[in-house]
Amino acid sequence: MLSETIAIESIREDHIESFHTALDTVSRERKYLSFLEAPPLESTRTFVLGMIEGGHPQFVAVADDGVVGWCDIRRHDRPSHAHRGTLGMGIIAGYRDKGLGTRLISATLEAARELGLHRVELDVHADNPRAIALYEKVGFVREGMARDAVKIDGRFIDAIQMAVVFD
Numbered sequence: 337m338l339s340e341t342i343a344i345e346s347i348r349e350d351h352i353e354s355f356h357t358a359l360d361t362v363s364r365e366r367k368y369l370s371f372l373e374a375p376p377l378e379s380t381r382t383f384v385l386g387m388i389e390g391g392h393p394q395f396v397a398v399a400d401d402g403v404v405g406w407c408d409i410r411r412h413d414r415p416s417h418a419h420r421g422t423l424g425m426g427i428i429a430g431y432r433d434k435g436l437g438t439r440l441i442s443a444t445l446e447a448a449r450e451l452g453l454h455r456v457e458l459d460v461h462a463d464n465p466r467a468i469a470l471y472e473k474v475g476f477v478r479e480g481m482a483r484d485a486v487k488i489d490g491r492f493i494d495a496i497q498m499a500v501v502f503d
Contacts, residue, residue: 341399342397342398342399342404342431342436342439343397343398343399344395344396344397344398344439344440344443345395345396345398346393346394346395346396346447347384347387347388347394347395347396347406347408348388349384349385349388351384351396351398351403352377352380352381352384352385353377354396354398354401354402354403355380355384355396355403355406356374356377356380356381357374357402357403358396358402358403358404358406358426358428359371359374359380359406359426360373360374361428361429362426362427362428365429366488366489367461367463367464367488368426368461368464368467369424369426370486372488387408387410390411391451392408392409392410392411392421392451393408393409393421393444393447393448393451394406394407394408394409394444395407395408395440395443395444395447397427397431397436397439397440399431404427404428404430404431404436405425405426405427405428405431405436405437405440406424406425406426406440407423407424407425407437407440407441407443407444408423408424408425408444409421409423409424409444409445409447409448409453409456410422410424411451411453419452419453419454419455420453420454420455420456420457421448421453421455421456421457422456422457422458423441423444423456423457423458424458425437425440425441425444427440432466433466437467437470438470438473438474441470441471441474442474445474445475445500448502449502453502454501454502455499455500455501455502456476456499456500456502457479457497457498457499458471458476458497458498458499459482459485459495459496459497459498460495460496460498461486461493461494461495461496462481462493462494462495462496463493463494468496468498471498472498474500475500476498476499476500477499477500478496478497478498479497479498479499480496480497481494481495481496481497482494482495482497
């Protein structure tokens with residue numbers, strides 16, 4: 337199976353350029369992320385280095401020395417919210433529907449649990465049934481709906497708010 341030959345690794349500094357390329361590739365599909373293109377490379381570098389320095393869980397799927405997917409959880413800064421984190425993820429076309437999303441999100445959620453997070457939340461476009469099914473499969477529960485939360489190419493999209501709470 338293709339997914340099993342792809343390494344799931346904690347992100348490292350040498351992954352940044354390839355991660356940026358993967359983020360840009362998924363963003364430019366204009367369907368799955370709030371980004372319509374990746375931020376500048378230096379902004380991405382600052383984000384990733386901050387994630388590493390802050391101990392935030394961030395994993396990448398690597399195939400042929402290139403990042404083909406990612407999943408990260410950023411812990412909230414305020415002390416009263418530090419038990420929570422927000423999840424973001426993406427997989428480039430050609431690597432979807434092969435079990436890679438489950439491997440990525442499982443590794444990232446386990447790292448979040450080990451970090452001591454109690455709650456992980458996310459927003460997912462309501463017209464993305466593949467992602468919704470993945471999140472539900474690993475334990476996320478729908479908590480609400482933000483109507484017309486995203487606007488891409490003149491089209492409004494609802495966002496489903498989901499969360500998993502660790503015991």
